[in-house]
Amino acid sequence: MEKHHPGIDSLHLPCDVAQAWKKRMGHDNPDRPYEGYSVLFAVRAFYLDISQWALHDAYWAQWAAPCPVSLQDTKGVAKHRKHVTARMHQKVRQLAPLLPQLMASVEERLRFQQEFIDRARAAAPGGEFVHGGRTYQRRRYPAVRDHDPAGLRRLHATDPDTGTHIDLLRAEERGFxxxxxxxxxxxxxxxxxxxxxxxxxxxxxxxxxxxxxxxxxxxxxxxxxxxxxxxxxxxxxxxxxxxxxxxxxxxxxxxxxxxxxxxxxxxxxxxxxxxxxxxxxxxxxxxxxxxxxxxxxxxxxxxxxxxxxxxxxxxxxxxxxxxxxxxxxxxxxxxxxxxxxxxxxxxxxxxxxxVLRHYRAFLARRRQLRPSEEYRDPTTEEWEEFHQHFVKRKVELGTCGRGYGTPCAHEHACLRCPLLQPDPAQKRRLDEIIVNLRERLAEAHERGWLGEVEGLEITIAAAERKLAGMTRQINLGMPAIPPVRPPGSS
Ligand code: SF4
Missing domain, CATH: 1.10.443.10 (Intergrase catalytic core)
Structure with a gap:
C-alpha cells in the first residue's frame, strides 16, 4: 500500500485506494478468481478485531476504521475452499503412485552415501577408489592441519572428471x-x-x-x-x-x-x-x-x-x-x-x-448380516404370492400403493388414505360417492349428529382432493406383469 500510495499513514483507506489494492490482489481477476483470498480474510479479520477491541477499550478507538474488505468481497469462500480441496486431492492422486518409489529412493541414496564413505576411508589420503562405477580420489589435507587421518570428522572425495570436491560426511548426513x-x-x-x-x-x-x-x-x-x-x-x-x-x-x-x-x-x-x-x-x-x-x-x-x-x-x-x-x-x-x-x-x-470397492464391501457385509435364507431362489408359491400382492392391490377407486408384504394400516378407509392412487376411469363412481356423502352430511346437520358432521367433512375434503388429482392425472397405463414362471426356468 505504501509503495503504491506514498505517504499513506492511516488505516482509514479512501474508497479508490481500497479498490485499487483489491484489484492488485487479483480479486476481480476472472482468470484467477481465488487468488488473494487468504490476504483478504486476514485484512478483514484485522479491521474487525480492532473494532471489536475498541468497544471494550477506548485505546483501540484511534485505530478503528471502516473495513476495506466487505462481506460481499468474501463471498465465494465455500467455492474457494472446494477449489483448494480439489487441488489438494488432485495433488495427492499425483503423488500417491510415487510414494513407494520415493521410499525406496531415499533408502537407496542413504546406502549409496554410506558405502561412499566406507570406500573413501578404506583408501589412503590422496589415493583413488571406485564407487558407483566411477573413480574418485580421496582428498589429502595438509599434514600440519590433519589431525583426523581416519576421516571421522572430515572426508572429501574429488571427482576427477569435474574436479569438484564432494563433502562425503555432509552428503551422508543429508541422506540420513x-x-x-x-x-x-x-x-x-x-x-x-x-x-x-x-x-x-x-x-x-x-x-x-x-x-x-x-x-x-x-x-x-x-x-x-x-x-x-x-x-x-x-x-x-x-x-x-x-x-x-x-x-x-x-x-x-x-x-x-x-x-x-x-x-x-x-x-x-x-x-x-x-x-x-x-x-x-x-x-x-x-x-x-x-x-x-x-x-x-x-x-x-x-x-x-x-x-x-x-x-x-x-x-x-x-x-x-x-x-x-x-x-x-x-x-x-x-x-x-x-x-x-x-x-x-x-x-x-x-x-x-x-467408492466402488467400499460399496461392494458394504453390500457383502450387509449380506452377511441378513439371514442366509433370504439369499436363495424363491419357491413357486412365494413367486405366486408376490404377483398376487399386486393383483390384490386393486381397490374400488384405483390402486393401493402400500409396499409389498405390508398390511393395510388404515382399516381400508381408502377414500381418506394418502396411499390410494385413484384411477381416472373411476371418476363417475367418485362423483356419486361425493354426492352421497353430501346428502349424509346434510342429514347429519339436520339431526344434530355433530360428531358425524366432522368425520363426513374430512371424508368429503379427501374425496374432493382425490377427484382433483384424477382430473389432473394422465393415464400412462400400467406395465404388464409377466406371466408367472417357476424360478430357475429361462
Ligand atoms: S386404506 Fe390405504 S393402505 Fe389400506 S387398502 Fe386402502 S389405499 Fe391401501
Missing part, C-alpha cells in the same frame, strides 16, 4: 535425515512441528493386558489440543532407533537442547529432541525449512523436480492411504489429531474405484 524424515512422515502422518518436537521420552511401551505382548508407542505433542499416542510399526521403530543411535554418538544419553519455535517465537525448555544434528561446533534441532528442503530434494532425486512435495502432503497421503485401506475415517481423525471429522475429510482424496 532425508531417510529419517520421509519415513517418519510416511508411517505417522504427523505435522512438521510435531515431528521436530519428538523427544527421546516420547517413545514408550505398553504391555497389552490380554496377550502380555509389549508394543512400542510414540507420544505426539500437538500444536494446540490434547496429546495423542501412536502405535509404532517395526519399520518406524527401526528408523527411530537409528536416529537415537546417531545423535547419541557413542554417549549414554541423547543431548538435551532448546528448540526455537518460529511461530510462537519462544525457546523451549532443554529436552532430548530426536531430530537434532551437529551444526558447526554446536547441536541444533532441525528447522522446518531444512525439513522442507530434504523432502523436496528427495522428490527431485527421484526425477520429479517439477512436482512440489511438502511435509503436509505426507499427512494427506497418510489419510487417503489409511482410508482406502479400510481404516474408518473417525480412527484416522484420531491418529491425525483432528478434532472434527470434517477436517479429516478434506485430507482424504477419494478415488472412484475406492
Amino acid at each position: 535425515w532425508t531417510w529419517a524424515v520421509v519415513n517418519t512422515f510416511f508411517y505417522t502422518g504427523v505435522r512438521v512441528e510435531e515431528l521436530l518436537e519428538i523427544t527421546q521420552t516420547a517413545l514408550t511401551t505398553l504391555r497389552l493386558p490380554d496377550s502380555g505382548e509389549t508394543v512400542p508407542l510414540l507420544q505426539i505433542v500437538p500444536k494446540a489440543d490434547a496429546e495423542r499416542v501412536l502405535l509404532v510399526p517395526p519399520e518406524l521403530a527401526h528408523v527411530l532407533a537409528k536416529v537415537k543411535q546417531r545423535i547419541r554418538d557413542g554417549h549414554e544419553t541423547v543431548p538435551a537442547l532448546q528448540r526455537w519455535d518460529p511461530h510462537d517465537r519462544v525457546l523451549s525448555p532443554r529436552l532430548p529432541f530426536l531430530f537434532q544434528r551437529r551444526h558447526g561446533l554446536e547441536r541444533r534441532v532441525l528447522t522446518d525449512k531444512y525439513v522442507q528442503r530434504l523432502v523436496n530434494d528427495a522428490l527431485t532425486a527421484l526425477g520429479h523436480g517439477e512436482l512440489k512435495l511438502t511435509p503436509h502432503d505426507f499427512r494427506r497421503l497418510f489419510a487417503s492411504e489409511a482410508v482406502s485401506s479400510g481404516l474408518p475415517p473417525h480412527i484416522v481423525a484420531k491418529i491425525l489429531g483432528h478434532e472434527h471429522l470434517s477436517t479429516t475429510e478434506h485430507y482424504m482424496a477419494v478415488y472412484p474405484e475406492d
Whole structure:
C-alpha cells in the first residue's frame, strides 16, 4: 500500500485506494478468481478485531476504521475452499503412485552415501577408489592441519572428471535425515512441528493386558489440543532407533537442547529432541525449512523436480492411504489429531474405484448380516404370492400403493388414505360417492349428529382432493406383469 500510495499513514483507506489494492490482489481477476483470498480474510479479520477491541477499550478507538474488505468481497469462500480441496486431492492422486518409489529412493541414496564413505576411508589420503562405477580420489589435507587421518570428522572425495570436491560426511548426513524424515512422515502422518518436537521420552511401551505382548508407542505433542499416542510399526521403530543411535554418538544419553519455535517465537525448555544434528561446533534441532528442503530434494532425486512435495502432503497421503485401506475415517481423525471429522475429510482424496470397492464391501457385509435364507431362489408359491400382492392391490377407486408384504394400516378407509392412487376411469363412481356423502352430511346437520358432521367433512375434503388429482392425472397405463414362471426356468 505504501509503495503504491506514498505517504499513506492511516488505516482509514479512501474508497479508490481500497479498490485499487483489491484489484492488485487479483480479486476481480476472472482468470484467477481465488487468488488473494487468504490476504483478504486476514485484512478483514484485522479491521474487525480492532473494532471489536475498541468497544471494550477506548485505546483501540484511534485505530478503528471502516473495513476495506466487505462481506460481499468474501463471498465465494465455500467455492474457494472446494477449489483448494480439489487441488489438494488432485495433488495427492499425483503423488500417491510415487510414494513407494520415493521410499525406496531415499533408502537407496542413504546406502549409496554410506558405502561412499566406507570406500573413501578404506583408501589412503590422496589415493583413488571406485564407487558407483566411477573413480574418485580421496582428498589429502595438509599434514600440519590433519589431525583426523581416519576421516571421522572430515572426508572429501574429488571427482576427477569435474574436479569438484564432494563433502562425503555432509552428503551422508543429508541422506540420513532425508531417510529419517520421509519415513517418519510416511508411517505417522504427523505435522512438521510435531515431528521436530519428538523427544527421546516420547517413545514408550505398553504391555497389552490380554496377550502380555509389549508394543512400542510414540507420544505426539500437538500444536494446540490434547496429546495423542501412536502405535509404532517395526519399520518406524527401526528408523527411530537409528536416529537415537546417531545423535547419541557413542554417549549414554541423547543431548538435551532448546528448540526455537518460529511461530510462537519462544525457546523451549532443554529436552532430548530426536531430530537434532551437529551444526558447526554446536547441536541444533532441525528447522522446518531444512525439513522442507530434504523432502523436496528427495522428490527431485527421484526425477520429479517439477512436482512440489511438502511435509503436509505426507499427512494427506497418510489419510487417503489409511482410508482406502479400510481404516474408518473417525480412527484416522484420531491418529491425525483432528478434532472434527470434517477436517479429516478434506485430507482424504477419494478415488472412484475406492467408492466402488467400499460399496461392494458394504453390500457383502450387509449380506452377511441378513439371514442366509433370504439369499436363495424363491419357491413357486412365494413367486405366486408376490404377483398376487399386486393383483390384490386393486381397490374400488384405483390402486393401493402400500409396499409389498405390508398390511393395510388404515382399516381400508381408502377414500381418506394418502396411499390410494385413484384411477381416472373411476371418476363417475367418485362423483356419486361425493354426492352421497353430501346428502349424509346434510342429514347429519339436520339431526344434530355433530360428531358425524366432522368425520363426513374430512371424508368429503379427501374425496374432493382425490377427484382433483384424477382430473389432473394422465393415464400412462400400467406395465404388464409377466406371466408367472417357476424360478430357475429361462
Ligand atoms: S386404506 Fe390405504 S393402505 Fe389400506 S387398502 Fe386402502 S389405499 Fe391401501
